[in-house]
Amino acid sequence: MDENRTKVLLVDDEADFRRPVAKRLVRRGLDVREAGCGREALALLRDDQVHVVVLDVKMPEMDGLEVLNLIKAGYPRIEVILLTGQATAQDGVAGIKAGAFDYLTKPIELEHLLSKINQARETIRHQEEQEQAADYQARMEQRMTVAERLASLGTMAAGIAHEINNPLAIISESAGWLNGRLARDDSLPRDFRSNCELALGKISASVDRARRITHQLLDFARQTDSTVKRFDLECLLAEVIDLTKKLASDAGAELSYSIQSEAIELWTDPYQLRQVLINLVTNGLHAAGSGGRVSLSAVLEGPDAAITVEDNGPGIPPENLDRIFEPFFSTKPPGQGTGLGLSVSRGLVEKLGGRIEVRSRLGAGAAFKVVIPRQLLTSLDRVAGPVGK
Amino acid sequence: MVKLPIDILMVDDEKDFVEMLSMRLTDEGHRVQPAYNGEEALKALDEMEPDVVLLDIKMPGMDGIEVLKNIKTKHPIVEVILLTGHGAVDTAVDGLKSGAFDYLLKPADFGELVKKLDAARKRKMEQETRIRQAEAQALMRRTGDI
Numbered sequence A: 001m002d003e004n005r006t007k008v009l010l011v012d013d014e015a016d017f018r019r020p021v022a023k024r025l026v027r028r029g030l031d032v033r034e035a036g037c038g039r040e041a042l043a044l045l046r047d048d049q050v051h052v053v054v055l056d057v058k059m060p061e062m063d064g065l066e067v068l069n070l071i072k073a074g075y076p077r078i079e080v081i082l083l084t085g086q087a088t089a090q091d092g093v094a095g096i097k098a099g100a101f102d103y104l105t106k107p108i109e110l111e112h113l114l115s116k117i118n119q120a121r122e123t124i125r126h127q128e129e130q131e132q133a134a135d136y137q138a139r140m141e142q143r144m145t146v147a148e149r150l151a152s153l154g155t156m157a158a159g160i161a162h163e164i165n166n167p168l169a170i171i172s173e174s175a176g177w178l179n180g181r182l183a184r185d186d187s188l189p190r191d192f193r194s195n196c197e198l199a200l201g202k203i204s205a206s207v208d209r210a211r212r213i214t215h216q217l218l219d220f221a222r223q224t225d226s227t228v229k230r231f232d233l234e235c236l237l238a239e240v241i242d243l244t245k246k247l248a249s250d251a252g253a254e255l256s257y258s259i260q261s262e263a264i265e266l267w268t269d270p271y272q273l274r275q276v277l278i279n280l281v282t283n284g285l286h287a288a289g290s291g292g293r294v295s296l297s298a299v300l301e302g303p304d305a306a307i308t309v310e311d312n313g314p315g316i317p318p319e320n321l322d323r324i325f326e327p328f329f330s331t332k333p334p335g336q337g338t339g340l341g342l343s344v345s346r347g348l349v350e351k352l353g354g355r356i357e358v359r360s361r362l363g364a365g366a367a368f369k370v371v372i373p374r375q376l377l378t379s380l381d382r383v384a385g386p387v388g389k
Numbered sequence B: 001m002v003k004l005p006i007d008i009l010m011v012d013d014e015k016d017f018v019e020m021l022s023m024r025l026t027d028e029g030h031r032v033q034p035a036y037n038g039e040e041a042l043k044a045l046d047e048m049e050p051d052v053v054l055l056d057i058k059m060p061g062m063d064g065i066e067v068l069k070n071i072k073t074k075h076p077i078v079e080v081i082l083l084t085g086h087g088a089v090d091t092a093v094d095g096l097k098s099g100a101f102d103y104l105l106k107p108a109d110f111g112e113l114v115k116k117l118d119a120a121r122k123r124k125m126e127q128e129t130r131i132r133q134a135e136a137q138a139l140m141r142r143t144g145d146i
Helices: A014-029 A038-045 A064-074 A086-097 A111-184 A190-221 A234-250 A272-289 A341-351 A375-384 B015-027 B038-047 B064-074 B089-097 B109-145
Strands: A006-012 A031-035 A051-056 A081-084 A104-105 A229-232 A254-259 A264-268 A293-300 A305-313 A356-361 A365-371 B009-011 B031-035 B054-055 B079-084 B102-105
Touching: A006 A038, A006 A086, A006 B089, A014 A111, A031 A038, A038 A051, A038 A064, A051 A064, A051 A111, A064 A086, A081 A086, A081 A111, A086 A104, A086 A234, A104 A111, A104 A272, A111 A190, A111 B015, A111 B109, A190 A341, A229 A234, A234 A254, A234 A264, A234 A272, A234 A293, A234 A305, A264 A272, A264 A365, A264 B079, A272 A293, A272 A341, A272 A365, A341 A356, A356 A375, B009 B015, B009 B038, B031 B038, B038 B054, B038 B064, B054 B109, B064 B079, B064 B089, B079 B089, B079 B109, B089 B102, B102 B109
Parallel strands: A006 A031, A006 A051, A051 A081, A081 A104, A254 A293, B009 B031, B009 B054, B054 B079, B079 B102
Antiparallel strands: A229 A264, A293 A305, A305 A365, A356 A365
């Protein structure tokens, strides 16, 4: 079905007039429907989209102007061309006032009608383009605001992280020094010593917790520098498995990977991709828990490589699916998640010209799919267009 | 294995940090000389030769990278480890290019810090040995000439 063909509804009670006109319009490449009265025309519009209605004014029962009002009220995008008798040209003027595109006086010349229909169609196209442009601009603006917000959030995050790291270092060294002294001193009563050790242990653990947050905040702000290298995706996956093996055995979950038989070679930033995959695998292992399973798999998708990290954990509730990529969104208990892993990951993947998709059903696990161009530079060219020459 | 004491010049504008980390390192048998800004650090280097300078990057006045460049010109044999709360990797890379031995982000793990300090001390010692050998060879050659 050709979307570009103009769809016309021809409404006239005189079949002897209507049929030949319809036939000739079809011969000229239009997609034409016919209706013998206003009611039939309106019924037809309910089921079918048309661009232009050619409407006879003088009809029994419901007259053309009445039908015109109903069309304009129900389908503001449709343009209406009125056909009037010689003696009733003032109906045409009234029609234009009521929103008709134009009117023609019977008897009509086909060429005349055809050019009016084309004009009406052009007007519709123009209007649609304007609406699309406005819509696009609105979306771009929205995206820019989000990007700006994230950028300034990043700068602020880095500043805060830095300011917090310093006092954190002081706390850490103070606790460390006390701990060292405690270990060397035999004169303290046993109860007191064990209480001190407990308290110092809590200080150290809290410093660690705060450090994880500040360091991740810095990662979040640091998404500007990257290196591009050629590497084999399978090696990278093996490395990711290697780095998360311990976590998997701690969690009591099974971790595996598979890759399609042919080697997948990438020209992109291996470290950032590795960081993303480690984040996703770590999340997956947490979700899968004891006895669960996390699998990594990679396939080629045209110019892209797609890597999926799938777990058989409890899945993500639909109301959270939109929010999981927001900074600081976390469902883990306090102290266990910073809420930055996925937002950092998405930032990194987008910087590599790719995207992350998530698929999940409650009770049926979750799958995160990272799609990145196999060649970072060509993908940048694709966006920016050819430069120079 | 016997742990060798490390001579450290610690440069940081955070006095509390310098104080606590010094106490901790001193307890472990190392020797720490504090300096609270770049100028002080460079002055101290004229009077002593530490194994390692532990250097903060973000300081008022002369910043860490500038101090590092200064140290590497005047005292190329002294090793420098950057220790900073700032996450700017560019600065870290700058630092490594300008001759820093390593880079650590605050708050650093104490064990890791000591390991790096020790590695830096070793490198300085090896470098000194090589210099002595080269000097001895040069001396031999000269005596041989006579």
